[in-house]
Amino acid sequence: xxxxxxxxxxxxxxxxxxxxxxxxxxxxxxxxxxxxxxxxxxxxxxxxxxxxxxxxxxxxxxxxxxxxxxxxxxxxxxxxxxxxxxxxxxxxxxxxxxxxxxxxxxxxxxxxxxxxxxxxxxxxxxxxxxxxxxxxxxxxxxxxxxxxxxxxxxxxxxxxxxxxxxxxxxxxxxxxxxxxxxxxxxxxxxxxxxxxxxxxxxxxxxxxxxxxxxxxxxxxxxxxxxxxxxxxxxxxxxxxxxxxxxxxxxxxxxxxxxxxxxxxxxxxxxxxxxxxxxxxxxxxxxxxxxxxxxxxxxxxxxxxxxxxxxxxxxxxxxxxx
Numbered sequence: 001x002x003x004x005x006x007x008x009x010x011x012x013x014x015x016x017x018x019x020x021x022x023x024x025x026x027x028x029x030x031x032x033x034x035x036x037x038x039x040x041x042x043x044x045x046x047x048x049x050x051x052x053x054x055x056x057x058x059x060x061x062x063x064x065x066x067x068x069x070x071x072x073x074x075x076x077x078x079x080x081x082x083x084x085x086x087x088x089x090x091x092x093x094x095x096x097x098x099x100x101x102x103x104x105x106x107x108x109x110x111x112x113x114x115x116x117x118x119x120x121x122x123x124x125x126x127x128x129x130x131x132x133x134x135x136x137x138x139x140x141x142x143x144x145x146x147x148x149x150x151x152x153x154x155x156x157x158x159x160x161x162x163x164x165x166x167x168x169x170x171x172x173x174x175x176x177x178x179x180x181x182x183x184x185x186x187x188x189x190x191x192x193x194x195x196x197x198x199x200x201x202x203x204x205x206x207x208x209x210x211x212x213x214x215x216x217x218x219x220x221x222x223x224x225x226x227x228x229x230x231x232x233x234x235x236x237x238x239x240x241x242x243x244x245x246x247x248x249x250x251x252x253x254x255x256x257x258x259x260x261x262x263x264x265x266x267x268x269x270x271x272x273x274x275x276x277x278x279x280x281x282x283x284x285x286x287x288x289x290x291x292x293x294x295x296x297x298x299x300x301x302x303x304x305x306x307x308x309x310x311x312x313x314x315x316x317x318x319x320x321x
Contacts, residue, residue: 006094009056009060009090009091010056010060010098011056011060012053014056015052015053016300017152017200018048018049018052018156019049020196020299020302021152021153021156021157021160021193021196021200021303022045022048022156022160023307024157024196024303024307024310025157025160025164025193026041026160027307027311027314028157028189028192028310029160029161029164029165030310030314031310031313031314032188035168036164040109040113040163041164043108043109044105044109044163044164046105047105048156050099050105051099051102051121051124051125053095053098054096054125054128055095055125055128057091058091058095058128058129058131058132059139060095061088061092061095062132063132063139064088099125102121102125106118106122110173111173112166113166113177114166114173114174114175114176114177115175115176116162116175116176116181117162120159123155124151124155127147127151128151131144139220140219140221140222141221141222142222142223142226144204144208144222144223145201145204145205148200148201148203149196149197149198149199149200149201150197152196152197152200153193153196153197153198153199153200154194154196154197156196157189157193157196158193161189162176165177165185188255191250192250192255192256194246195242195243195244195246195247198239198242199298199299199302200299201239202235202239202240202243202295203292203295203296203299205223205224205235205239206236206278206283206291206292207292208223208225208232209224209229210285210287210291210292211285211288212232214285229283232283233279236275236278236295237275240298243302244264244268244271247264247302248260248261248264256309257310257312259312259313260305260309263305263308264305266301266305267301267302267305270298271298271301271302274294274295274297275298277294278291
């Protein structure tokens with residue numbers, strides 16, 4: 001197997017989504033005055049990548065196995081099982097190994113930070129597998145956006161925040177650190193995580209709205225299929241607008257750096273431009289690849305605006321001290 005085939009099986013270009021969420025949670029932890037344990041940070045980073053890549057690998061396998069990915073409906077060059085004859089068993093093996101490595105790292109992090117990490121990590125891996133695997137794949141239901149957004153947004157953000165918040169030196173199979181899991185500490189990061197969930201859900205909605213024809217023939221009943229292309233497009237804009245509105249509101253209240261109001265301006269302009277172009281282009285199989293690039297760019301705009309706000313505020317804190 002070529003390295004290119006491996007990268008295409010796990011769709012390495014899409015890992016920007018989990019990485020934006022992950023590093024935003026890391027910067028949030030620094031912004032609220034937390035310290036990073038380097039060993040824990042790097043292990044968590046690897047585990048997040050393994051789960052994300054493994055999930056995509058399983059998606060690649062099951063979409064091909066179930067007949068959703070076919071030459072008639074999938075033109076993307078990275079569909080190597082469809083276009084380059086890569087054995088489906090290769091995707092299954094790669095994904096299993098990635099999940100296995102994530103489990104090993106997860107056991108260590110659980111020992112360091114509590115059993116709640118194993119529960120959340122296990123749920124994330126199960127959701128990743130069941131997204132296209134199992135007797136009723138989540139991707140075939142109207143709940144796909146909810147699960148994808150929830151786990152790649154809120155759950156990933158909260159797991160990262162919690163693991164990095166547990167003081168160094170803690171060890172043992174206890175449930176969780178009670179000082180961290182109280183409402184006053186949980187509520188701010190929980191609210192901050194919601195825009196990530198909304199934007200990830202919007203990415204999947206673009207994908208499903210463009211794929212309505214092929215997904216319908218493949219037996220799926222996605223939200224876009226149930227509501228139709230026009231409402232699928234509307235949901236994309238509602239989710240994007242809601243994410244930005246909530247974030248600006250959190251900045252005004254001080255739960256996010258107030259400088260976000262400034263760093264958000266170019267990102268908002270880029271978002272509006274991309275939405276306008278996407279609307280003019282339309283949502284179809286022919287426009288899918290470029291539309292997915294546009295909506296992913298919007299997610300990156302948001303991550304850059306938020307990260308810049310954290311970094312600027314951290315610099316200002318350092319100058320004042």
